[in-house]
Amino acid sequence: MADKHIDEISGVETTGHEWDGIRELNNPLPRWWLWFFYGTIVWAIVYMILYPAWPLLTSATPGIWGYSSRAEVAAEIVAAKEAQGEMLQKIADSSVQEILADPQLTKFATAAGAAAFKVNCVQCHGSGAAGGAGYPNLNDDDWLWGGNIEQIHQTISHGIRFQDDAETRASEMPAFGDILKPDEIKQVAAYVVSLTEKPHNAALVEPGKQLFADNCASCHGQDAKGNREFGAPNLADAIWLKVRGEEQIIAQIRQPKHGVMPAWTARLGDTTVKELAVYIHSLGGGE
Known part of the structure; x- marks a missing residue:
């Protein structure tokens, strides 16, 4: 067995390892560290x-004490539901106006x-309720079917063009490709664009205005500001749900897209629908 090597400077025995003439000292671990380490082993055994x-x-x-984190969470959920029971019952018994x-x-x-x-609506309307292409922004005051609390509750309850609900909100914009000539559709589109920006061909605006009055004003109004009874959008506010730009407006007039929203009462119950209505109304766009 080789003789032990003692470092000349520190007087500490080395481990025998050497790198480029540098030897590793064999300093023992501090006592406090060792006792702490042994304590963790004892703690682990007791915990187990x-x-x-x-x-x-x-x-x-299961352990001697039979503790269960899942059982604890379940008990907390039951307790929370019991604590909320009175408030939930009040909401169930109240109209949305009474809640407000x-x-x-x-x-x-x-x-x-x-x-x-966050669980049911963000998939379409976004986490901030700002919507997206084809999905309305719920933070502004531009509402297809009205933004007071009763109208919001009605929309959430029964949906829009939802076939399984007899009380769903429903309206259909005709496909004007079967009614107007292609040039006439371009004229109407030019007029609609002119309400908020400059169209490609200003000469089409005047004839488009007359065509709009004859074919579109019955739903969108003579001023093109829409009609919430029909879910007809305001075309004069530069807020667009399904289209952007003159070419897309032409396509929408020719063959319109119709959005669908589910009826949520059957899925969530009237109490949750009331809560959703109150929350959406609180976002700032409610009337």
């Missing part, structure tokens, strides 16, 4: 005995509606 620890095929060892008249109910319904929105 008292709490669930070793995974089995379908469960885990009660500050405490409004606060509770807004918070609950925000949670329900």
Whole structure:
């Protein structure tokens, strides 16, 4: 066995490892570190005995105390539901107008509606309710079917063009490709564009205005500001849901796109729908 090597400067035995003439000192670990390490081993053994620890095929060892984090969470959920029961019952028994008249109910319904929105509505309207192409922004005051609390509740409850609900909001814009000539459609599109920006051909605006009055004003109004009874959008505010630009407007007039929104009462229940209505109304675009 080779003789032990002692470092000349520190007087500490080396491990025998050497790199480029540098030897590794064999300093012992500090006592406090060792006792702490041994303590963690003891703690692990005690924890394993008292709490669930070793995974089995379908469960885990229960431990002497039989603790279960899942059971604790389930108990907390039950307790939370019991605590919310009175408020939920009040919302179930109240109209949306009555909910808005009660500050405490409004606060509770807004918070609950925000949670329900994140689970059920963000897929189309976005996490901030700002919408996207074909999906309306719920933060502004541009509403197809009206933005007061009753109208919002009606829309969420029964949806839009949802075939499985007899009370759904429904309107259909005709396919004017079967009614107007191609040149006439371009004229109408030029007039619609002129309401908010400059069309490609200004000469088409005047004849388009007359065609609009004859064919479109019955739904969109003589001023093109829409009619919420029919879900006809305001064409004079530069807020576009399904189209952008003159070519897309021409395509929409020729063969319109019709959006569909589900009826949520059957899925979520009237209480949650009321909470959603109150939350959406609170975003700032409600009337």
